[in-house]
Amino acid sequence: MRIEVNGEPREVTSETLAQALAELGWAGARVATALNGVFVPKGARAQTALTNGDRLEVLAPMQGG
Amino acid sequence: MRNFYGTRLANPLMLGTARYPSPAVLEAAFRASGAAVATVSLRREGGQGQAFWDIIKGLGVHVLPNTAGCYSAREAITTAQMAREIFETDWIKLEVIGHADTLQPDPFGLLEATEALAAQGFQVFPYTTEDQVLAARLLDAGAQVLMPWGAPIGSGLGLNNRYGLRTLRAAFPDVPMVIDAGLGLPSQATDALEMGFDAVLLNTAVAQAGDPVAMARAFAMAVQAGALARDADPMAPRDMAQPSTPVIGKAKL
Numbered sequence: 648m649r650i651e652v653n654g655e656p657r658e659v660t661s662e663t664l665a666q667a668l669a670e671l672g673w674a675g676a677r678v679a680t681a682l683n684g685v686f687v688p689k690g691a692r693a694q695t696a697l698t699n700g701d702r703l704e705v706l707a708p709m710q711g712g
Numbered sequence: 713m714r715n716f717y718g719t720r721l722a723n724p725l726m727l728g729t730a731r732y733p734s735p736a737v738l739e740a741a742f743r744a745s746g747a748a749v750a751t752v753s754l755r756r757e758g759g760q761g762q763a764f765w766d767i768i769k770g771l772g773v774h775v776l777p778n779t780a781g782c783y784s785a786r787e788a789i790t791t792a793q794m795a796r797e798i799f800e801t802d803w804i805k806l807e808v809i810g811h812a813d814t815l816q817p818d819p820f821g822l823l824e825a826t827e828a829l830a831a832q833g834f835q836v837f838p839y840t841t842e843d844q845v846l847a848a849r850l851l852d853a854g855a856q857v858l859m860p861w862g863a864p865i866g867s868g869l870g871l872n873n874r875y876g877l878r879t880l881r882a883a884f885p886d887v888p889m890v891i892d893a894g895l896g897l898p899s900q901a902t903d904a905l906e907m908g909f910d911a912v913l914l915n916t917a918v919a920q921a922g923d924p925v926a927m928a929r930a931f932a933m934a935v936q937a938g939a940l941a942r943d944a945d946p947m948a949p950r951d952m953a954q955p956s957t958p959v960i961g962k963a964k965l
Contacts, residue, residue: 653756653757654756673757676757676761676762677761677762677765677798678757678761678798679754679793679794679795679797679798680794681790681794684786684787684790685790686790686793686794686797688793688797689797704756705756705757706754706755706756706757706794706798707754707755707756707757707758707760707761707762707765707798708752708753708754708761708762708764708765708768708798708799709752709753709754709755709760709761709764710728710729710730710731710732710738710752710753710764711728711729711730711751711752711753711777711778711780712728712729712730712731712751712753712778712780712865712866712915712916
């Protein structure tokens, strides 16, 4: 299916958020996720199903003031 | 030193981690500052996140994630939730920005987000103005710390409204308050501490100085001086002169 990952269109075969993170190369990475603007805790990723057109944000620690 | 949600800081300096010339300068400046708190943020993963996080962890200081760049309560709430998971802290420097030029807080969004996040167990550090009415509402909504601005973020203008800040300080004497944003010089940090603020938070003044490490050291000394002066109970100013040298015993010549 086609989803948007950090603003970029991506094609994924995964059915869950946890699988998609691995497919996109973020397995084990220190990231936080939001799907369609809603926070998805780490523990809920495996049960979170993806659907076509979903907007996924994958965020990491960054410099801040 | 006052408690921030039960945490007693070793010194009254909070330092941002952005806009340094390099990660090495960030680390050296941070150590020179002696700051007890590092502010951090979350951005789309571009591969640098882990390396940055390793530097911050190595500093061994308290981490205060922000919601910088959020223009709505909804965005700020989601960002805070993500930050809590990734940084493993309930602390959140809550920014809900109302205007792109001034980076002034949106008081309505800020209040809404403070209420929601406090209810979810966050320890909210709201980035606010010197507005007393808003301050009271934020405290009612569950904030136990306030972060009034000195001046717009990154402006280096110092304490733009000393009257407003002084009256805010006086109105809520028991609330821990941090002057956040707008400081450009160490003397302004000293001023804030002398006025009774409990800490200062700054970033650009150090990061964008020609020599960030030296400027970090200058701010470290400035906050020490300010806190020491405040605790030493400053003299009251007066309009007329008063000789400091004794008049008694002066020769008639």
